[in-house]
Amino acid sequence: MKTFTYxxxxxxxxxxxEPEEWNSKTLMLIHGGGWWQGDKGKEKEVAYxxxxxxxxxxxxxxxxxLQSKNLFPTQNEDVETAYTWLIKNIPAFQEDNIAFIGGSTGGHLASFLGLTKGRPFVSLSGLLDLKGFYENHEKTIPKQLIIDPKLPSQKIDQEGANNAYYKWIIENLLDSINDDNLEKASIFSKVTEKxxxxxxCNSMNEIVPAYEHQRLSELLRHQQIxxxxxxxxxxxxxxxxxxxxxxxxxxxLTRYI
Structure with a gap:
């Protein structure tokens, strides 16, 4: 494993x-953490x-x-910059052999890249509909979920819906709560014919409402994707x-890269 800065x-x-025997395909793997925590190091097992x-x-x-710094769309900009850096600097990564994968907010960012770059993407419980969630939980009191940074991704928040935390994530990410910001931060507007x-993927009763990935699926099908x-x-x-x-x-990945 080698580390680079972009x-x-x-x-x-x-x-x-790098694999021992390369199949000519490449992946960007994006960690989750509510846009405010997490680290690429937690993806080591999946990467291997x-x-x-x-x-x-x-x-x-x-x-x-966090703390009013690096608010939306900073994370979108960073994963786009990382994508461009890989294409320019790592010969194996090309526009026609790459896909994106991530869980939770990593799933959102993988979806963002896949939808805007026209490449395959895998979203595991992506937080996709910030606008719809916020509008449906106007009376919910937001509350941060304090998570041990050493806790494996597989063990984070597995007790079902946590509307207070989801709402806190949204308010922490945006500089102000209004329809325009909520719409831009949601994924659905990124769907095009390209x-x-x-x-x-999603569980039925987890922190991310199951309708979110189903709604994105409907929009993609509407575009014949x-x-x-x-x-x-x-x-x-x-x-x-x-x-x-x-x-x-x-x-x-075999079918679409």
């Missing part, structure tokens, strides 16, 4: 994982699993939104169910 901030960095399958993987960090195909979905029972979030959907991920 910008001047310490968080504008990525880890490059993907290299075993022959993929060259870049696990990407981005600047985190968007890439998607694999969208291939989309696959996985809806699992229970309350597991993001990478917590990755073993269950691993065959789906590999089959999707």
């Amino acid at each position: 910008g001047e901030d310490n968080l504008q960095a990525l880890d490059l994982y 699993r993907l290299t075993v399958e022959g993929y060259q993987v870049a696990a990407v960090n981005y600047r985190l939104a 968007s890439g195909p998607g694999l969208l 291939p989309v696959e979905t996985c809806l699992l029972s229970g309350s597991r979030h993001g990478e917590a169910y990755i073993d269950d959907v691993w065959p789906n991920i590999l089959n999707f």
Whole structure:
């Protein structure tokens, strides 16, 4: 594993994982954490699993939104910058052999890149509909969820819906709450006829309402863009169910990269 910087901030960095036998395909792997926490180092296990399958993987960090700094759209800008840096500086990464994958807010950012770059993307419990969620929870009192930074991604918030935390995430990310900001921060407006195909996964009773990935699926189908979905029972979030959907991920990547 090699670490590179793609910008001047310490968080504008990525880890490059190279397989023993490359299958000619590359992935950007984006961590979650509510846009305000998380680190590419937590993606090490998933990155290594993907290299075993022959993929060259870049696990990407981005600047985190906290204490009124690095607010939206900083994270979108960073993953776009990382994508451009990879294309220019790492010969293996080309516009026609790359896909994006992430869980939770990493799923949102992977979807953002896939939809805007026209490349395949995998979203595991992506927080996709910030506008709809906020409008549906006007009376919910936002509350930050304090998470041990050493806690594995697979064990974070697996107790079902947490509307107070989801609302806190939204208010922490945006400089002001209004229809325009909420719309821009949501993913649905990024869907066009040139968007890439998607694999969208979610649990039925987790922190991210299941309708969010179903709504994105409907929009992609409306544009005649291939989309696959996985809806699992229970309350597991993001990478917590990755073993269950691993065959789906590999089959999707084989089909569309």
